[in-house]
Amino acid sequence: MIQLNHASKSYGSKVVLQDICLNLNKGDVVGLLGPSGSGKSTILGLIAKVIQPDRGGCGTASDHIGYVFQDHRLLPWKTALENVLFALEATSDKSSQSNMKQRARKALTDVGLEKATHYFPKQLSGGMCQRVSIARAFAIEPDILLLDEPLSALDSSRRSSILADLKRMIRQRPDMAVIYVTHNRNELADIVKYTYEISGGQLLLADKSI
């Protein structure tokens, strides 16, 4: 599903990733740890093809890639429903508008926001905005899910309930390959098969499971 093949990436003279290999199959859920600036987001960017490697390659078996960032990145002039719909329309899917609306509503219901579909981001709390961004990622029915510190911007009171919902939604898509980037390895409990760590530009297998 995801194949990083001896990929290297530098920014100017700064070597971030050096000869990285990673092979994930359908259903693999893995954690990715590493200090700030070690290259975790760069790996996700290579997989999403928004960053090009200097050497080596990155292959993905699907274009249906859901991405959740630390910040929600919602469009402020669109409602929660419109933000999710916008992502759906951008995928190559040829669903009808009513079908897409149905999928967007279902995704928002899955994150507990069925009553907030018509609210704009400024009318929602930070936790609710992050829930919309999770709904946006799942609405496209991703084969690959990239989570880049999805809880880091939230206060601790909101984190555990959003994490529980995220884990439930991951389990409901057992064929999806998932990379979960975090600084907090406790978030990975009960969900990941392996945990990798980036250190000195190298990708190392840190734990078989947590």
Ligand SMILES: Nc1ncnc2c1ncn2[C@@H]1O[C@H](COP(=O)(O)OP(=O)(O)OP(=O)(O)O)[C@@H](O)[C@H]1O
């Ligand atoms: N477009 C860019 N131009 C120059 N340097 C960059 C660029 N993008 C990333 N970097 C640098 O590459 C290094 C790796 O960045 P990256 O965002 O992948 O790290 P990270 O492990 O995700 O960090 P964090 O945990 O802080 O999010 C950092 O030193 C960063 O400053």
